[in-house]
Amino acid sequence: MRWSNLFIPTLREAPAEADAINHRLLLRGGFMRQLQSGHYSMLPLGWRVHEKIGEVIRQEMNAIGGQEFLLPAMHQASLWQQSGRWESMGDEMFRLTDRKGADLALGMTHEEVFATLSLELASYRDLPQIWYQIQWKFRDEPRPKAGLLRVREFAMKDSYSFDIDDAGLDASFDRHHDAYQAIFSRLDLDAIPVQASSGAMGGSASVEFMVASPAGEDDVVQCSGCDYAANVERATAALAPVANRPGSNAPEPIPTPGIRTIKALAEAGHPPEHQIKTLVYRVDGSLVLILLRGDHAFLEQKFVDATGAIEMAPAEADEIRSALGASPGSLGAVGVSDLTIYADPGLEGRSGMTTGANEDDVHLAGIDIARDIAVDRWLDMRGIAEGEACSSCGGTLTVTRCIEAGHIFKLGRRYSEAMGVSVLDAEGESRVPTMGSYGIGVGRAMAAIVETHHDDAGMIWPMCVAPFEVVLTVVKVDHEDSMAVAEKAHDDLVAAGIDVILDDRDGRPGVKFADSELVGIPLRVTIGPRGIDNGMLELTVRATGDQEDVPVDDLVERVTELVHEGRAVRL
């Protein structure tokens, strides 16, 4: 390939709307362009990387016995109605109507379609199966952001396992776990497997593969003393005991004019750990009270996971007032009996607490939770903070911002049952296969690589996914000897199966060096009169800046050697 013939529109400055590093660099490097929010066009360089990432994924999926399919992106409504997700997916699913008036959806995932295909599985002898595809998914994200990290249209490798029993599912799950570690390792992504919430897809065991990056959207709790790692959405910690303050025989009203916040109340002599935080939420139509210790954060996802709530949102000020008679800032659960009260275990056994009195500008002190509050259900729903103690080893927990690069979980029989899948077992009994579901976003992996592999000059691609493995930079294109050497090296490298690009543009060397670094090609060979005269060429490693002089005659061999080494690297 010759650079002069390719469409590689590099930009010196990133467009103002690009903020995330992957977004800025992929735009500047001419890898992609934004069509609209959450939808990106892949340009030749970007598509080459995308395809190479897909290829790594394919190889590892095939290695665990996966079989590649390609399913439709557009599905009839009835398919999703059968699983119940036509309703439960809500606004996240793109829906449209065809000319006959039939309802259609653009697939967000493909459990239903694969399960439909699995109707043709007839016997336990047909199991297990691992089926996968790399197909476009559509999700009407409320807020696309951070370049390729969160988009509305993206390629995902999704695979589905079908097993006769739980032991089989465990094995398929473990195979995927291994395959994912292999994939991320080859992509040079340091992905940590963490316990996760299974979210909208439903299921039991759920593991996310997380790559530390400030551009991410998830917080991962990790223990410094053992291998405990979990998404904050389901992380737990050992709570340091707090000595109760002296109580009283009954709640004591105290005037708190103008005090609306935990912080203000703390300044008035009631430390946060001795306060009860009272939140009012509307959950599937009903108001509920949610109680936590004053210094603990509420994590909605934990609540949703534990209660199975479909819709939840903070209650509006007016409905709070009509239910409790006060505004946020003075709310409490003492004496409340008509609303369901959820409390976090951090409050269990506590007394001498302060909380709102459900009367503006008044709080209650000396609260004994067991005595004064009619808790309906105790639920762990607090967010873990940096520095807390690990509940299994007592070590210190850290919280790290991460990109969710992959997610695997056990679905169970929910979909196979809904779609009417069954096979006969060895005894001739009808059995519903159990499923697993496993996803990796291809574009997101690409973004994650850029987020973790760049420097001031640009991207630094791992060899196995680089758009090109080596660039031959001709310093002076009208120097005939240079071009002759470059063209021969190019042809020989092509013959050796190396992805090589010949930068034959008639431009300033500085521009060509800068472009090759921005685009992130792992190896650069600089070809110019200075070196040619000595029979030497300069080989530069993008990642390290290391340079070595290579005799012209040894170039192809040396480059081939380095490329093969690079391709084989695993983290």
Added chain:
RNA sequence: CGGGCUGUGGCGCAGCUUGGUUAGCGCGUCGGUCUGGGGGACCGAAGGUCGGAGGUUCAAAUCCUCUCAGCCCGACCA
């Protein structure tokens, strides 16, 4: 959906507060000359319904109203 912000040649910006000639600047692009190992210099040129609609006014990029789009922070997910 709540909060904050931005739309002016391909990219980055100025101009807007206080309306007033032909809307500027840098980069990029095109032609040319000289150059040639880190975004070079000079000469010449092309390219803009100032996001859109409506309004105020003798006059609107600038003021008003509506609207569309994009970005960031929160609630949701590969």
